[in-house]
Amino acid sequence: MNPEVALPILIPFVAGSLSLVFFRSNAAQRWIGVIGTGALLVSSLVLLYNTWSHGVLVMEMGNWPAPFGIVLVSDLLGAIMTVLAGIMGFAVAVYSLPSISADHETFGYYPLTHLLLAGVCGAFLTGDIFNLYVWVEVLLIASFGLLILGGERGQMEGAVKYVTLNLFSSIMLLAGVGLTYGMTGTLNMADLAVKLPEVENQGLVTVVAMLFLVSFGIKSAAFPLFFWLPASYHTPPVAVSALFAGLLTKVGVYALYRFFTLLFSHDVGYTHELLLWMAGFTMITGVLGAAAHYEMRRILSFHIVSQIGYMIMGLALYTPLALIGGVFYIVHHIIVKANLFLVAGVVYFLRGSYELKEVGGVWHTRPWLGLLFLVPAMSLAGIPPLSGFFGKYMLIRAGVEVESWGIVLVALVVGLLTLFSMVKIWAEAFWKAQPEETGERARRFEAALPQSAVVLMVLPIIGLAAITVFIGLGAQPIYAIANAAAAQLLDSSDYIEAVLGVRP
Numbered sequence: 111m112n113p114e115v116a117l118p119i120l121i122p123f124v125a126g127s128l129s130l131v132f133f134r135s136n137a138a139q140r141w142i143g144v145i146g147t148g149a150l151l152v153s154s155l156v157l158l159y160n161t162w163s164h165g166v167l168v169m170e171m172g173n174w175p176a177p178f179g180i181v182l183v184s185d186l187l188g189a190i191m192t193v194l195a196g197i198m199g200f201a202v203a204v205y206s207l208p209s210i211s212a213d214h215e216t217f218g219y220y221p222l223t224h225l226l227l228a229g230v231c232g233a234f235l236t237g238d239i240f241n242l243y244v245w246v247e248v249l250l251i252a253s254f255g256l257l258i259l260g261g262e263r264g265q266m267e268g269a270v271k272y273v274t275l276n277l278f279s280s281i282m283l284l285a286g287v288g289l290t291y292g293m294t295g296t297l298n299m300a301d302l303a304v305k306l307p308e309v310e311n312q313g314l315v316t317v318v319a320m321l322f323l324v325s326f327g328i329k330s331a332a333f334p335l336f337f338w339l340p341a342s343y344h345t346p347p348v349a350v351s352a353l354f355a356g357l358l359t360k361v362g363v364y365a366l367y368r369f370f371t372l373l374f375s376h377d378v379g380y381t382h383e384l385l386l387w388m389a390g391f392t393m394i395t396g397v398l399g400a401a402a403h404y405e406m407r408r409i410l411s412f413h414i415v416s417q418i419g420y421m422i423m424g425l426a427l428y429t430p431l432a433l434i435g436g437v438f439y440i441v442h443h444i445i446v447k448a449n450l451f452l453v454a455g456v457v458y459f460l461r462g463s464y465e466l467k468e469v470g471g472v473w474h475t476r477p478w479l480g481l482l483f484l485v486p487a488m489s490l491a492g493i494p495p496l497s498g499f500f501g502k503y504m505l506i507r508a509g510v511e512v513e514s515w516g517i518v519l520v521a522l523v524v525g526l527l528t529l530f531s532m533v534k535i536w537a538e539a540f541w542k543a544q545p546e547e548t549g550e551r552a553r554r555f556e557a558a559l560p561q562s563a564v565v566l567m568v569l570p571i572i573g574l575a576a577i578t579v580f581i582g583l584g585a586q587p588i589y590a591i592a593n594a595a596a597a598q599l600l601d602s603s604d605y606i607e608a609v610l611g612v613r614p
Contacts, residue, residue, distance in 0.1 A: 114160055115169040115182045117153040118192045118231040121146060122199075126224030136212055139220040146224060147203040150231075151196030158189040162591065166598070166608035168237070176609045177298035181237035185605055186595035187437065191234040191364050194444045197577070198356040199227045201570035205452055206349045208563035209459070214259050214347060222259075223353070226252035233361050237609060238297040239287050246283065246329070246361065250276055253358060256350045257342060268342030275338040279328035286321035293318070300609035303372050303602050312376060319374040319381055326369070330362025332422060333391035336415045340399060343414070344407035344464070348455030351407055355414055356448035360440060363421050367436070370425060371599040378428055385426035390517050393419030393524040400531045404466045406454040406539065409531055410447070413490065416524055417443050420505055423517055427508050433596035434589070435504030441588060442497035442581055446486040449574040453483045456567050457539055461548075462555040466538035468548045473540040475556075480540045482568070485575040487536065489582065491529035497581035500589075 125146025132138035161167055161184045171180040184192075202223070210219055229249030236242050250273075257269045291297055293314065294305040309315050324335075331339040339359065343351050366385070374381055396416025400409045421443070424436020454464060456479060461469040473480040489496035492503075502525060509518040544552050581588050598604060607613040 112160075112167040112169045112184075114153065114157050115167050115184045115235060118150055118157060118196070119182075119228050119235065121150045121153055122224040122228035122231065125149070126221045126228065129221040129224060133218075133221075136215040139215060140207055143203040143206065143220045143223065144200070147196070147199035147227070150227060151193070151200045154189070154192040154196035154231075157184055158186075158193050158591075160184075161186055161189040162594070166605050168608050175611075176237065177296050177301035180241060181298065181609060182235045183237035183299075183605070183609055184235055185598050186591060187364070187367065187599065188234045190437065190441065190591065190595060191360065192231050194360075194441065195227060195230050195234070195357055197574075198353060198444065198448055199223070201448065201452070201574055202349050202353045202356075204570045205352070205455070205567050208560075208566045209349050209455060210347055217259050218255065219259060219347075219350075222252045222255045225249075226256065226353070226357075230357050230361060234364060237299055239290060239299060239302070240297045242365065243280070243283050243287055247280060249358070249361065250280065253354065256353075257346050259346060259350065262345070265345040268345040271338045272342040275328055275335060279325045282321050282325035282328075286318055286325060289314075289318045289321070298609065299368070299372055300602075300606045303606055304610070306373055307376060315374070316377050316380060319370070319377075320384075322369050322374070323366070323381070323384065326362045326365040327388060328362070329359065330366060330418050330422070331359045331392075331415050332362075332388050332418055333395055333415075336392065336395065336418075339415060340408055340411040343411040344405065348407070348451060348458065351411075352448045352451035352455070355410065355451050356444045359414060359418055360444060363418060363440060366422065367425055367433075367599065371433075372602050372605065375428075382426050382428050385422055386514065386517055389419045389422035389426050390520045391419075392416065392422060393520055397524045397527040397531070401527055401534075404534075404538070406457065406464045406466065406535060407451065409535065410450050410454060413528065413531065414447055416528065417447065417490070419524070420502065420521065423505055423521065424508070427505075427512060427514060427517075429508050429512060430596055430600060431504055431511065432508035433599055434592045435501055435508055437592040437595050438504060438585075438588060439498075439501035441592070442489065442501045442578070445574050445577050445581070446489045446498065449486040449571055449578070450483075450490065452567070452571050452574070453479065453486070456564070456571070459559050459563075459567070460556050461539075461544070461552045463548065463551075466535065468545060469539050469552070470542040471540075471544035471552075474543075479568070480536070482571050482575050483536065483540065485578055487532035489578050491532050492525045493529070495582045497578050497585070497588075500582065500585050 232245035399412035
């Protein structure tokens with residue numbers, strides 16, 4: 111039965127339900143938030159260990175065998191993504207204790223967060239494409255609720271763009287699901303992997319693949335429909351921004367990896383060439399947007415876009431090394447990007463603004479925070495020996511091996527411009543003196559921040575920074591897992607046999 115496959119979905123649902131039961135007690139909701147996300151992290155680590163030890167794990171809901179029943183499937187990629195969701199959920203839950211206001215808690219912050227985590231884990235572990243659509247809608251509803259939490263004008267403006275494009279993406283996804291079922295008579299991914307190559311009109315299969323490409327391209331904030339992300343991610347509370355930055359776009363990236371390895375690898379010369387162009391333009395537009403802005407969360411939001419390009423690059427090159435680099439880069443980026451948002455939040459609570467022109471002097475009063483910023487910032491820029499260097503090295507080397515010089519050049523230039531953006535934040539927020547005109551506000555904010563709140567916000571930042579250093583200095587175990595995950599993506603026979611019981 112492999113019940114551990116369902117636990118990362120079930121635990122957030124139970125925690126969210128308990129949060130609703132204790133809706134009138136913010137203290138109880140906080141405890142449930144920490145304990146529930148901690149349990150999610152433990153269950154996801156157990157799932158990864160069992161998947162690594164025993165191969166692809168399958169749970170048949172109601173004991174109905176595939177392809178007739180609903181199945182949950184854990185291969186290494188899905189298990190890795192579930193662990194990352196657990197890490198993000200736990201880190202943000204601890205960070206939320208001092209940073210989320212009582213009003214936001216009253217509006218349903220914790221139930222919505224648990225619902226979001228359940229949707230994310232469901233998307234990573236589902237074994238059929240219709241249930242992928244269902245889980246994506248679950249997390250979309252939860253993310254919209256978190257995005258408008260508090261009902262401020264800026265949040266509502268960002269939410270309109272967020273929801274409009276994501277609803278369009280969902281329509282494209284549902285259309286693709288319907289057409290796929292019409293061609294094959296099945297929605298199970300393993301069954302589709304067997305039946306799609308047998309479809310007589312392979313041109314129609316490619317057309318359907320383009321529907322999924324557009325849908326998941328929007329959800330991953332890839333070029334050209336990425337502008338909803340920098341328009342919305344800077345508007346909610348910073349804990350929400352960090353959770354979004356770490357997880358939401360990665361659901362789209364995960365789906366691209368799943369669909370364009372398991373299902374749509376029949377016309378690589380066309381589909382993956384489009385992915386390569388998408389990757390290049392995503393990198394460029396994201397990093398240029400970051401270079402043009404001076405608000406910390408906007409800069410970091412544009413860098414989510416640019417870094418998505420590296421992940422898609424690994425899929426587009428479609429070689430063993432490229433897929434290893436892509437999986438490795440996803441692991442690195444989720445940890446690093448969420449941590450940068452958390453650091454930006456501490457700067458806000460100390461200085462009262464996210465605008466670089468209005469803050470400064472953090473290094474002189476809190477040098478430890480400057481060091482904690484430098485770890486994820488330099489990793490994002492690809493400075494050795496941190497995690498980002500190894501991910502970019504593998505991707506660039508994979509590009510060189512297949513002589514894809516254009517994407518290699520773009521990746522190198524974008525890495526330099528990423529370093530420029532991180533140095534800009536360092537110079538403005540940490541190194542320069544606090545501007546005189548905003549000095550009184552900064553002193554007022556810092557005086558009002560209890561030391562216990564600083565400790566609780568810094569603990570997850572230290573933990574994520576330690577993971578970043580470990581991935582860099584101890585890259586071998588992460589590389590081994592990424593290598594095995596990439597091998598499963600390139601050869602889907604184990605996945606198909608585990609689900610259908612028949613080796614293709």
